[in-house]
Amino acid sequence: MSKKTPRARAVTMKDVAHHAGVSRTAVSLVLNDRYDVTLAQDTRQRVLSAAAELGYRPNAGARALAQQRSDWYGLVTEIVTAPFAVDVIKGAQDRAMTDSKYLLIASTESDPAAETAAIERLLEQRVEGLIYAATWHRGVTVPEIAREVPTVLVNCFDIEGRYPAVVPDERVGGYRATERLLSADHRRIGFINLDPGIPAAIGRREGYLSALREAGIEPDETLEVTGHATADGGFASAEQLLDLPEPPTAIFCANDRMAMGAYDAIKERGLRIPHDVAVIGFDNQELIAGYLRPGLTTVALPFEQMGARGVDLLAAITAGESTATKIVTVDCPLLERSSV
Incomplete structure (x- = not known):
């Protein structure tokens, strides 16, 4: 069995003082950046040189205790x-x-x-x-x-x-996603939300509704569904939206996992993204948004x-x-x- 290498003894202020030929008090003043006490510049330089040569490291715990800050x-x-x-x-x-x-x-x-x-x-x-x-x-x-x-x-x-x-x-993020779809001339925009009650679901929905109303579009409750934040939930919710008599031409998903599920539902029907149905996500989960094909436009959490x-x-x-x-x-x- 190999022996453990003994840990080198830490260099102390006393060692620095001996090496520099000055008092321990002088070493303390220099290494603690004290300039309120007069000390010759030559002494300061000798202390700094000795500390560097010996590899002195200050005791952070002791300094924090003395200064009440760390x-x-x-x-x-x-x-x-x-x-x-x-x-x-x-x-x-x-x-x-x-x-x-x-x-x-x-x-x-x-x-x-x-x-x-x-x-x-x-x-x-x-x-x-x-x-x-x-x-x-x-x-x-x-x-x-x-x-x-x-x-x-x-x-x-x-x-x-x-x-x-x-x-x-969250609200501005939801507004920005919806406004982007509106700017691409979509007027029937489905929304697959997270579970109700959490701040993200509330804020993103408020942004979605606000953008629609500013565009003169009265929100349609049939276009709002809940996907439970999962890919399977996104798939089922997208199918529900696409089964409507007048399905949406764009879907805003309140997270990227649900957008991934929506992609599958859209493609299974032979529809193309974004030509037939546009999709926007939320969160910018790189392993999802960056690798879906086509790449997913999304709102990033900062x-x-x-x-x-x-x-x-x-x-x-x-x-x-x-x-x-x-x-x-x-x-x-x-x-x-x-x-x-």
């Missing part, structure tokens, strides 16, 4: 391997790094006990604030312990209204931008600004492919 934000989310969660993390981390901040990430898998435990561990690391992110837009109950530091919600909102939040502008805006809000709060219950909506852009 330059870390905590990010709590359900499943960090979900594609959308990765985009939230990227947006938050990229934005944080512009202010020399970093993320500590904790996965909770939708378990309230795990959420509380994860936040507790992040607080033990003296994070300056928390990003609490959800994989789908909904109201949430945030563990009480999160109130100990500034906290911002991303892709969700606090049911009790205690925290600021960043959410997608996960990366929401992560960045969440950090912006958190930075504002930690700087002393009052954003206690502010709700920020982020635009959902239309991505053109070939289905309209």
Whole structure:
């Protein structure tokens, strides 16, 4: 059995002081960027050179304890391997790094006990604030312990209204999808919605109805169906729409999975997309929208931008600004492919 390589002893301020030939106090002043105490420039340079030669690394925990700040934000989310969660993390981390901040990430898998435990561990690391992110837009109950530091919600909102939040502008996304179909001269536009009651279903439907009315088209209830967010539901709903005495010439699906099912229903009838029936999705799930043939025109959920805006809000709060219950909506852009 091979022996483990012993871990090298960490270089201390005392080691740096001995190497530079100065006092430990002088080393502390230099390495903590203290300029409020007069110190010769030559001394400062000797300390910095010694620290570099020895490979000195500051003790982040001790520095955070002394300064009551750590330059870390905590990010709590359900499943960090979900594609959308990765985009939230990227947006938050990229934005944080512009202010020399970093993320500590904790996965909770939708378990309230795990959420509380994860936040507790992040607080033990003296994070300056928390990003609490959800994989789908909904109201949430945030563990009480999160109130100990500034906290911002991303892709969700606090049911009790205690925290600021960043959410997608579902209504504008629904409006934009419908308006795109109207601009292609479609007047009978079917809508396959998500399960009723959730924010995405409510907002996307409001946008759909608003765009129709602005175009002078009275909404037709027979053109609205529910696809339960699945490909099978999209297939069945598209069949229902296509069986109407006057079927739609375009279908707006409230997510890309349902659009995938709608594609199959349309093609099984020998119809062509977009020549006979145009289709628009929502979410921009790359493994679906980018690989359907023809490519699916869809509305993107701005996960990366929401992560960045969440950090912006958190930075504002930690700087002393009052954003206690502010709700920020982020635009959902239309991505053109070939289905309209």
